[in-house]
Amino acid sequence: MMLAADKLCVTLGGKDILHSVAARLQPGTITAICGPNGAGKSTLLAALAGLAKPSSGAVLLDGAPLAALHPRERARAIGYLPQAGEVTWDMAVRSLVALGRLPYGDEGAEAIVAALAACNLEALAQRPVSTLSGGEKARALLARVLAGEPRWILADEPLAALDLAHQLALLATLRRAAQAGAGVVLVLHDLALAMNHADRVLLLDKGELVVDALPEDALSHVGIARVWGVAARWLGEPGARALVAEGLTPR
């Protein structure tokens, strides 16, 4: 149940986006991918999901190259939640969640009910998606991923644009999935969320993996100064930290 990047390079439009990234992701934990804008976070997540083709190197699932896996098998193993949150047709929440069963081609009624329950959506199951709030929609989209019962849950900025309560609710759902054995990988912009909720942080800068460490180490004020060029310090206790950004530092 291992997902790993092995000397992974990705080139998009002639531009090197990722350069020789090597990382092993742990099932049963939450891994955060952090880094400045343009560092290659989304590309790394897409490559881990098998959606961005490596120009060299590979993504390995249980030691075998992801690219060699049948797309349906890959889809059963890895659930991917894109950032855009797009839902073209105004279907009911239950129909939306049921899309997560497509890799199995079955009704998967039990999995759908479980996913709706995990995201606290039972009362909204018959509501059209267009009538949901932003937070409710984010929960519905996560439930779609959970309905596929993937071993890996890869989500791109799932907490952006959500209020505090929805952020914590979504994180709690993801934590339960991790405790049930799934590997959870999140691209996170909010460093405090990564610091307080991730088990491990991959810090990317200009397409390279700078640090792969515990949040306290990866997101230390030294690391933040080096990668973001920002003088910052952490307040509070481990697990309940807040970040104070004090200003730009000359890099």
Next chain:
Amino acid sequence: MTRPIPLLLIALAIAIPLSLLAGRVWIDPASTPNAALILLDLRLPRALLALAIGGGLGAAGAAMQGYLRNPLADPGLFGIAPGAALGAVTSLLFGYAAPAWLLPLFALAGAAGAMALLALIAGRSGSVGLFTLAGMMIASLAGALTSLVISLAPNAFAMSEIVSWLMGALTDRSWADVRIAAPLTLAGIALLRLTGPSLDALTLGEAAARSLGVNPARLQALLVLGVGLTVGAGVAVAGIVGFVGLIVPHLVRPLTDRRPSSLILPSALAGALLVLVADCLCRILPLVTELRLGIALSLIGAPFFLALLLKMRRGLA
């Protein structure tokens, strides 16, 4: 959620027998002379053609809207219908001496040419944007070439024949036309139904669809073939019949759970019903000459399109 399929089947079961009796001459099977002949050789093939063309356009429209994730998409967008029309119009240049099978053959060749060009330009990327632009390019190229062919017509008769053929009609069609259109349309609808699960996945965007195991190149190939067969066969026997592929999925969508896959078959049935009824109206209306089917549907379709746009504008305001 209501189930539209039984509803549409009941409507068709009522409309088909009525359409056989309706026309400039209303048939009473008991008393009209030669009733059996008229029914079997004139009205029945015409009704079957209306069903095939409408069914094909409805299914193609539903699949296209699902694929392009746009409720305003229409089968004509891919350039397949204009390609088929170009082929058909070219065959009309051969004049009256040409055998009857030449026109459908040329139309199908035109559709196939447009499909091949689409596949060639869009390549194996499976990208929706590239594909749409390629389709629009082919549509405008085929349109320009069709105008060129019309301007090259050797005499006024050929030109008038081409222009009236382009308007789309089901007048004076025979079993030979049914034998061309029906099997190709059915095969096309079957292919389009196969795209259902992939179209459902596309609801979540291209990246999410791929993550759910959708193969974009396979989806595109199925779609081009399905739309090519249904639309190509329709143009080959009836000329250009517009708006059906645009309107029908809209009318049917509220009756479904709004997944693209649950729209394809009901759209086929509703398209068949719409064209059948529209063709009957064309026959019944007391005009000097029979109203052309393509014109009738556009006359119905344009106001519908306008209403749709106004509704969208209200949604944006």
